[in-house]
Amino acid sequence: MNFRKKYLCAMIGSVSTLTFDSSVIAAEGGSRALEEVVVTAQHREQSILDVPISMTALSGEAMEQMGMETPIDVFAQTPNVTAQLPTSGTGFPIFNIRGVTLLDFTDTNEASVAVYVDEVYLGSPAIQNGQLYDLDRVEILRGPQGTLYGRNSTGGVVQFYSRRPTDELEGYIEGTIGSYGAKTVEGAISGPLGDSVRGRVAVFSNSRDGWQDNVGNVPGASKDFGDIDTNEAIRLTLESDLSDTVMVTGNLHYGNYEGETDQRGFYGKGDPATGELCSIDRIMASQCIDYSTGRTQRGDDPEEVMSDLAKSPIENENYGGWLKLDGALGDMNFTSITSYDTVDKYQILDADNSDAELYALEFYIDHEQFSQEFRLGGGTDTLDWITGLYYYEDSRFFTVTFPQLGNGYGSFAEQEVETTAAFAQATYQLPHNFSVTAGIRYTQDSRDLSEIASILANGQAGTKQGIQGYNVSRSLDASKTTWRLALDWAFAEDQLLYSSISTGFKSGAFNTLYPGAETNVTKADPEEITVYEVGVKGRLIDAVAMTYNVAAFYTDYQNVQAQGTVIIDDTPQSVMANVSDAEIWGMEADLLMEPVSGLTLTLGVGYLDAEYVAGSNDTFNGQLINGNRPVMTPELNVSGSARYEMDLDKAGYAYAMADFNWADDVFFGPDNLATETQEAYAIFNFHLGWVNASESVKIEAFAKNLTDEDYFTHAVDPSAAAPTQVSYTWGMPRTWGLQAKYSF
Template sequence: MRLLISACRAPSRLTSTHNVFIKHNYNKREPRMSRKTVLSALGLAGLVCAPAGSEAIAQEWATEEVIVTAQRRGEPLQNVPLTVTVLSGEALLDLGIDTPAKLAAQTPGFKVSTVFGEGTNPTLFMRGVGLLDFGDVTETPVALNLDDVYLGTQAAQAAPIFDVARVEVLKGPQGTLYGRNATGGVINVISARPTSDFEGRFGVQFGSFGQQIYEASASGPLAASARGRVSFRSNRDDGWQRSLTTNQGGFGQADVASVRAQLEVDVSEQSTLLLRTDYARSDGTSVLYPLTGLLKADLVTYCTQNEAAANLCFNSAGERGVRDPRVGLSNIPHLRNEFEFRLGSATYTHDFGGASLTSITAFQSVDKIFEEDADAAALDRGFTSYALDAHQFTQELRLNGGEDDSLKWIVGVYYFSENRSSSVESPPNFATFADQKSKSWAVFSRADYPLSEDITATAGARYTYDSKSIDVVSPGVMSKESRSIHKDSITGTVGLSWRTNEKTLLYSNFSTGYKAGGFNATFVFDPDSIGPVAPETISSFEVGVKSGYYGGRIFLNGSAFAYEYNNVQSIALDTNSNINVTRLVSLGDASIIGLDGDVILRPAEKIRLIVGIGVLKTEIKSTNVQSTPFPPGFVSVNGNPLPMAPDISFNWLAEYNFGLGGGGDLIIQVDGDWRSQFSFSATGADEANERSDGYGLLNASLKWKDPNGHYVIEGFIDNVLDEIYLSFNSNVFADNAAGAWGKPRTWGIRVQADF
């Protein structure tokens, strides 16, 4: 049950639906559009806006305006010549989105694989660009920033989202203003800031599997020139899985507590200092993996790929998997899934009049222990423990200048330093320990210049230098080995945007991105397998449209894009060792073309409809041949699609407000998403166990709001049809595959109040 009481009344609250669409001053008197302009705008919209999850939806469609900082300055979303999806804090609450992994359901072109199951390292994919890796020494091509601070580890990216103003999802390579491995895109989580007036929030939610969620926040003045904000969230349940082998329950348990404190001080009339600290701790348990046998009843002969995927086969102990996400066959009584996240930052801003300076200094640490039963069975061979101790320091300086009707510019410098100590152990025989040090610095600039009243040109560049070193040891097998990387790169963007009228913006961009090389540190027994793996690069050409018609009752947003993706980093199974392990490799090159966009309709005051689509065509172009244990041999990846890249994906939302007059509003909402068949790995096109059939998820809620919008009571059901689906699956052992289930049907009630 989701029971939340929101005590923080924002002056411009965004709706309880997904993305928050923005209007571009629809109350202004506007010139009549020519027939040619209308046909041009609608023609491009038809190409790139085949419906897909909305960019933003304001509660009052004709009066609200969403300001975003996607380009490192505050500006209306509809003026930003980039593909950006925005979700307000209220939308996140109402959709039950509390982790980055859950954003994907309402963001076209964005997919997340939870390789180890819900509550663990999310693996982010934007338009087919991502890195499916089990290791703890790699960085993802889709960058996640919390209040302008880059979260370098996947463990940090699992930290909860709460008490935020909005989340901005930028698609495509961001190699100019965002330079830290953003070949796929950037997710910006922006916390709600301290306020000059008192606000408060308290909430509670109860639901399936004993779930209890509590939230609280308080914000207001501390002195004439100081404001503070404190936020808290706790999420705990009893776990949603049990083992049929031991009859032990409590697997997949959430037990996460998070707190954030902020102090904002006006140092002078021109200067502000914002101090933040974040802390999150999880003491949950890991999920149980589904078992997929690979052997026929004689326990010797291999099944066919399709027989195994249909769960008609057995492992070497004669066990066959159970196709019920709520149960598993592990013989291990308890599996830890624990992490501790700390972040402290200081943001200083100074307005010089013609320019403004922003300095962001941040320290971050992550500790993690994760345990799994990798064979998903009642065998004594699958227990594996992963540990990580990471410390990160970043410093960014930006200087912004210019006016809207003249040259606007940004220049900046960025520094990144990180130390990671990781281990992976499978007692009693196998273990690998690694210490990695990374340093990076960059200088960047960007300028936007109006060529005319309606056309603006953009150009930007970033120089990045990366240095990485690693020490790896596998006791009893391999003594300490050291490797290093030193690499620099220049990336950037050029673009044009055309404001055809007050309601329509057309844009085109050419952008490049770069991701540093990396190492292997997961069960390393051969010095040659450490790496390094070559850096990957990407080039993107994109055209898009942002438009709204009929007084804000129809919105069309979308884009068409083409990528050249080089030296794609990917994991591959290594069957040459005495155990099967995954390796980070350079897969080769790939091409990506696609469309994503959205259509938002408000045919009547009480009705809102949102439909979204993402269309992708990805193809690996490589001579790479990957090994497979089932049956033992090798598989070519040439011509295969990239992992986590369905050809078609939809998301939708339908809402009807009954309107109770003086009794408030009663709102029924149905939302969901669907994707076509996709692969979990580069070889998934040839291995049925490593791909997913198409599936969809349906959610529903009934919500009451009081007339003043201070209180909300909502009942909801997620995964209404109790769809059974896999979030990941892989042929790991010679006799069985294992993966992770998606969560089954859940229900809840939440109450929300603002004061």
């Protein structure tokens, strides 16, 4: 297969989230050929065109071609999928699919978009860092996946698959240098270890200097932030054929991240002359101050921040493994997946964003999880079915402290989560190319907050030390039956029309983010969601070779959970509640096409008409929210790419590629404050490279955020009515790099 054909196969569902689908188009010898991309969204291998779900599948090669290093890079090319970074760019991302997202930033709650790696659910956002290396593909399933996946997947599922061991010896090594002294090395080696045993080892390492200068004047304070001292990961996978019908696969992985937290920008909100609130235009023009302190720090330069901290470390160490058994039992297939993961994370940031000693914020999370899944499936010419059992448990110890406030004010919490579920799904082939799919899942979920305490003084992150204001426990039990029903019609070759109704369930949650009073140890009931969807997907090879995917949907979203912050006696405290319901209408469309030989174009478009549905007097952080727009939900979002390849005969080929992502205005909080808003903006990236004739060597130059756009990934306004301040987490400015890769 030539490179262009491989690239097109890689792009399937990549840039153009539509084509993310089933097949890819390649031109060879003047004829058009189709090559299918296989996904496992329904726990069996299928062409993506046969799956009645709106989904995107990007191959590892496609992610590499586009320079994708983080999940946020992936989502930038996926319609109706966004992400925010509440605890800075070096913290964990929170994903949003079709307006459904997590509104809690504590590491103890679980996301509304479930993340899996190699079919293992990751219960803590802290474990999700460092997964994007040596990947085979990523599958993004939009809408609730309440039957086959089920665990907190009200928004959807993101599934990463690492590359598997190979029958023949192969490998690669790749090195990158770039802006801010960035250095990255990635590599893998894979092959047989015997007649029936195969292995693969993949490694990753990167570092970077700080990209933010501290312009404060505090002696001993760190002079830069946002650096990566070390980010290392290793993954070992072994695969063995125990017999002709039984295979066992084992995986061990380890990751360690150490660096300094990006610091946030600060904008004052008070008129320097009157002390009244400024207009939003004056606030964003840095013409106002924090009237409580008189601070006038500039906030309009992402690379200039203020802090009094000598260091602002972020440390994340995680390790784990899984064991998978696949076997045939007559005409049936049996699968068992056993997994264990643990993570320790520590982070400190300057919460007041100034060179004054006011509010440093320390987080610590110790998370340990175990899961076991059994699946049994089979099929005939007219029926495919699968059933299974699922068990998950985790334990979490979480602390948050303000070391400069009250000599260590904060809180700690210990929590135990246990979930059991049983599920089944079947697809039956009807006459005239119709099929019906029905699935059901029953879930029992328990969450015990065995101990939570407020610390009035002398608290230390990662411990129970300090003078306690209260110490209590809480419990939350829930059970739910979720289901899915879909009807599809293959109305022509490689064309599928489908409709579906899907339900989902997200477990309840406790408030563990510095609840200063016992009455603030609140809980939120489970979220529930129902989505009605119609879609069409397919491929065409007439005048222009292309794949497409279009879906429209309506979402009934109930009991939206949200964590908010209130100021009591000049002290920040948090609350947690079900603040509203939501109604969301939307559509998404993806297109991948090859209009002429050598040129590949992709386009993705998403539209969301969404609002919170609350009581006329219901508030969030003191603000009415009925009719407000859900968090991180742009009305319109558009992404696309263009790639052109030039054949250099025996010298290989050269390529140029540009991609972009544009999103409409978004709000960072349910209260829709003007100060917690990101206006519409676009990000452009560019790649220029060469590959030799044998495809063993690649050299590339690239630039990200080519136009050096200033944008926010999160915003916090702790007091909408007070002339104090608002804090913003910046996205990365323009960066560039040079990359070389050798494969064998």
